[in-house]
Amino acid sequence: MAAILSISDLRKSYEGGFEALKGVSLDIDEGEILALLGPNGAGKTTLISTVCGIITPTSGSVKVGGHCILEDFRAARSLIGLVPQEINLEPFEKVINSVRFSRGLFGKPRNEPLIEEILRKLSLWDKRNSQIKELSGGMKRRVLIAKALAHEPRVLFLDEPTAGVDVELRKDMWDVVQELKDGGVTIILTTHYIEEAEAIADRVGVIADGQILLVKDKDDLMAQLGQKQLCVHLSAPIAEVPVGLAAHNLELNEPGDALIYTYDTKAERTGITALLNDVAAAGLVLADVSTRQSSLEDIFVGLVSGESS
Amino acid sequence: MNWTAIWSIYRFEMARFFRTLFQSFLSPVLSTSLYFVVFGAAIGSRIDQVDGIDYGAFIVPGLIMLSVMTQSISNASFGIYFPKFIGTIYELLSAPVNFLEIVLGYVGAAATKALFIGVVILGTSTLFVDITIAHPFAMVLFLVLTCLSFALMGFIIGIWAKNFEQLQLVPLLIVTPLVFLGGSFYSISMLPPIWQKITLFNPVVYLISGFRWSFFGASDVPVATSLMAIGFFTALCLAVIWWIFKTGWRIRS
Numbered sequence: 043m044a045a046i047l048s049i050s051d052l053r054k055s056y057e058g059g060f061e062a063l064k065g066v067s068l069d070i071d072e073g074e075i076l077a078l079l080g081p082n083g084a085g086k087t088t089l090i091s092t093v094c095g096i097i098t099p100t101s102g103s104v105k106v107g108g109h110c111i112l113e114d115f116r117a118a119r120s121l122i123g124l125v126p127q128e129i130n131l132e133p134f135e136k137v138i139n140s141v142r143f144s145r146g147l148f149g150k151p152r153n154e155p156l157i158e159e160i161l162r163k164l165s166l167w168d169k170r171n172s173q174i175k176e177l178s179g180g181m182k183r184r185v186l187i188a189k190a191l192a193h194e195p196r197v198l199f200l201d202e203p204t205a206g207v208d209v210e211l212r213k214d215m216w217d218v219v220q221e222l223k224d225g226g227v228t229i230i231l232t233t234h235y236i237e238e239a240e241a242i243a244d245r246v247g248v249i250a251d252g253q254i255l256l257v258k259d260k261d262d263l264m265a266q267l268g269q270k271q272l273c274v275h276l277s278a279p280i281a282e283v284p285v286g287l288a289a290h291n292l293e294l295n296e297p298g299d300a301l302i303y304t305y306d307t308k309a310e311r312t313g314i315t316a317l318l319n320d321v322a323a324a325g326l327v328l329a330d331v332s333t334r335q336s337s338l339e340d341i342f343v344g345l346v347s348g349e350s351s
Numbered sequence: 352m353n354w355t356a357i358w359s360i361y362r363f364e365m366a367r368f369f370r371t372l373f374q375s376f377l378s379p380v381l382s383t384s385l386y387f388v389v390f391g392a393a394i395g396s397r398i399d400q401v402d403g404i405d406y407g408a409f410i411v412p413g414l415i416m417l418s419v420m421t422q423s424i425s426n427a428s429f430g431i432y433f434p435k436f437i438g439t440i441y442e443l444l445s446a447p448v449n450f451l452e453i454v455l456g457y458v459g460a461a462a463t464k465a466l467f468i469g470v471v472i473l474g475t476s477t478l479f480v481d482i483t484i485a486h487p488f489a490m491v492l493f494l495v496l497t498c499l500s501f502a503l504m505g506f507i508i509g510i511w512a513k514n515f516e517q518l519q520l521v522p523l524l525i526v527t528p529l530v531f532l533g534g535s536f537y538s539i540s541m542l543p544p545i546w547q548k549i550t551l552f553n554p555v556v557y558l559i560s561g562f563r564w565s566f567f568g569a570s571d572v573p574v575a576t577s578l579m580a581i582g583f584f585t586a587l588c589l590a591v592i593w594w595i596f597k598t599g600w601r602i603r604s
Contacts, residue, residue, distance in 0.1 A: 056604065094445040097604050116353075116447040124445050130438030132363075134370060139363070146359025147446045189442070 045069040046121075046228050047093070047197055052102035054088055054252075062088040064252040065102070070230060072196075075223055077243035077260075078232045085252040086232040087127060090199045094124045106197060120148060123195030127202045127232075129182045133175035137166055140174060141188045148193035160188050163218065180211045187218065198222060200231035204238060216242050240264055265308065272303040272314060274321060275330040284324040290317050299329075307335070356448045360456025361463075364430055368464050379418055379468045380475050386414055387479040390536060401538050402569050407480040412563040413535030414476070419469040419494065420501045420530055420555070424522050427461035427505030432512050435602070444603060450596030454589075458506050462498035469494055482566070489574075490565035496581045497558055503588035510601050529555045534563075539571040554580055 047070040054063040062085050070076050080086050091097040093104050095111060095118075103110065109117040132140060141157055161167040164184040169177060174185060183203065190198060200219070204212040219229055219242050233239060239246050239260065247257040256263075279298035290313065293302040301321070305312045321328065368375055387407070395406040402409070434440040443453055476482060484490050512518040533555030539547055550556055551572070561577025564570035570577070595602070 091441075094441075096441055096444045098599055119445060119447040122445065124441065126438075126441050128438055130441055132434075132437065132439055135363070135366065139366065143359050143363045144442060146362075147356050147442060147448065149353040149355045149447060151355065 044072055046072040046107055047230070048103075048105045049089075049093065050103050052089070052092060052104060053100045054092060054097060055100045062252050063092065063099075063102075066249075066252070066254050068247065068254055068257065070197075070228060072228055073223065073226055074244045075219065075229045075231070075242055076245050076247055076257075077239035078230065078247045078249055079234070079236070079239055080232070080249035081234075084249045086249055087201055088252075089249070090124070090201050090230070090232065094122055094199060095119055120193070121196045123190035123193065123198045125183075125186045125190045125198070125200045125203055127205065129179065129186065131174045131182055131185060134173055136171050136173060137161070137177070137185055137188075138170040140185060141192050144189040145192035150193050156194070157192065160191050163221070164188050165214070180207055183207060183211075187215075191222075195227065197228045197230070200229065202232050202234070204233065204235065212238070265306070270305055270307050270333055270335045272305065272317070273332045273334065274301040274303065274318075274326075274328060275332070276300060277327040277329040280326070284326070286324040287317075287320050290320065292317075353448050353452050356446065357452050357456045357459070360443075360453065361460045364457060364460030365463065367430075368426075368460070368467075375464065375468070376471060379422075379471050382418070383414060383472045383475045384479075386410070387476070391479055401541070402567070404567050404569070405480065408482055409538075409563075409567075410536050411473070411476045411480065411482055412566050413559055415469050415472050415494070416497065416533075416555075416559050416562055417530050417535050418472055419465045419497055420526065420558075421522060422468050423461055423465040423498050423501035424505035424508065424526060426464045427458055427502040428509035428512065428518055428522075429505075430457045430461050431506055431509035432518055435510070436515075440602065450593065453596075454503070454506060454592055458499065458502040461502040461505060462495070465498040465502065466494065469498070484566055485568040486565040490562070493558070493562040493565055493577075493581070496585065497562070500581055500585040500588060503585065503592065507588060507591050507595070510595055513601075529553050530559075534559050534571060554584060557581065 047068075049066055049068045052063050052066040053061070055061045066085070066089060078086050078089070088097060092099050093106070093111065095115060099112075104118075105111070106118040107121045109121070111118045135143075138157065138161065141161065142152070145153065145157070158167065161170055164187060166181065166184055166188055169181060174182060177185065187200075187203070203219075204215055207215065216238070219231070223229060231238075231243075243260050245257060246260050246263045248255045276299050280294070281298060283292050283294050283301065287301070290303060293304075294300075295302060303314075303317055305314065390410055391407040395410075398406040400406065400409075434443065473482075508518065508521050512520075532550065533553050534550070539550055539556065539560075542550060557572055557577040557580035560571040561574055561581070564574050564577070594600070
């Protein structure tokens with residue numbers, strides 16, 4: 043598939059020297075969903091804002107559908123819809139007028155059936171004549187999405203669309219994203235939640251400290267994230283792993299009072315039952331059992347330290 | 352040119368005006384009536400005529416200009432400051448529109464509102480005094496140009512302002528004194544000679560003088576000078592706005 047969004051060596055430095063983007067390069071294929079994961083202050087929003095024209099890049103190039111975002115800004119921006127992270131809406135305006143305004147701003151002629159379709163899809167049709175200030179937080183976020191979709195973008199940026207949104211609405215949002223993808227829209231979303239990336243993304247990019255650390259197929263990354271460790275704490279330290287447990291590939295910790303077993307949560311059989319049986323058969327007495335999953339944070343730390351070494 | 356976008360911005364801004372139509376209508380009617388009671392009846396009855404015109408009628412162009420200038424500035428500055436304040440400016444910055452289209456939408460709406468108020472004041476004035484307009488086309492031209500140029504200035508203030516206090520600062524400290532000292536309520540010929548010279552540095556003098564000429568056919572300064580002054584002021588504001596959008600000053604980081 044051809045890249046609909048092509049970012050090359052994009053840099054942004056602010057006055058005062060802070061470098062928010064340190065040479066980001068990224069190609070996004072038409073029709074895919076890319077989830078950008080990263081800690082706070084990683085540069086996710088700066089990256090999105092630069093592509094959308096809200097922030098002027100210091101150097102580098104961005105092309106949307108082959109159009110440069112600076113020289114050919116009209117063509118480039120016409121293709122892009124943006125759902126910002128903050129709920130920025132004119133509080134006194136009616137929902138439907140606010141959505142109509144967004145369509146007009148992008149130079150598209152009025153299309154009431156389309157506006158109705160968008161509002162219905164986002165469960166906003168009943169609220170179309172309400173003032174935005176009367177809506178709940180989740181509803182307001184839907185209005186932001188409706189506004190972004192009003193001009194029929196081919197690339198949609200969702201900046202933390204489910205931050206502070208309840209579980210049910212989050213699922214609804216995922217359905218909407220999936221429907222848009224089915225309609226051929228390319229979607230780039232930023233998120234803190236690994237399960238969100240897991241639920242909807244095709245590819246996952248990790249960004250930290252203004253740099254893209256990796257862009258991977260979701261399934262590969264999930265396999266990496268799916269690793270879990272079981273720690274079997276023993277009541278008395280041992281010198282080495284007993285022969286009867288050799289088949290389990292265990293590690294013994296430094297004081298020798300805990301056995302560490304790494305397994306894949308996605309696997310059909312984790313091997314925990316067999317391990318615990320063998321531990322008992324080896325005559326070891328358990329003091330405690332705990333599990334630990336490598337978190338997104340661990341992956342970040344791992345990636346960042348790997349980068350610097 | 353993205354005309355649909357200009358029209359969308361214009362309509363969106365006018366919707367704000369129509370939501371508060373009653374206040375928008377009532378406040379100029381009330382303030383004009385108060386001015387007529389105080390200046391027209393109470394004080395004006397002791398002033399015979401100015402330049403051969405009844406004082407009550409003489410102050411009408413000045414009153415209109417006073418409101419139109421302050422309203423143009425406050426409407427336009429608020430119009431662009433509000434999206435900055437609540438964050439909706441992201442939509443403008445990410446839309447396929449250029450600076451001229453944004454300016455036409457916002458300034459056009461602000462100028463329309465001020466024009467509406469100018470017309471309301473003129474209408475209210477006719478309830479108190481007899482008014483004849485010597486040069487109606489020139490009157491409309493001066494009114495529209497004043498609305499536009501001051502709305503442009505308001506737009507600049509709205510972008511410059513970092514908080515609501517600053518939004519009020521320029522209108523309060525600079526524009527209001529210039530308008531009051533620009534001959535809204537008196538003729539420059541009533542001033543001592545030295546002040547007649549100093550007052551010519553006040554750009555508002557030219558606008559009020561030209562506008563008054565369109566009513567009564569008499570002016571403090573030549574009409575052509577007035578037109579040149581307003582043209583220069585408009586061009587200056589446009590140049591500043593062009594620079595703002597080119598550099599992204601205070602709107603695009």
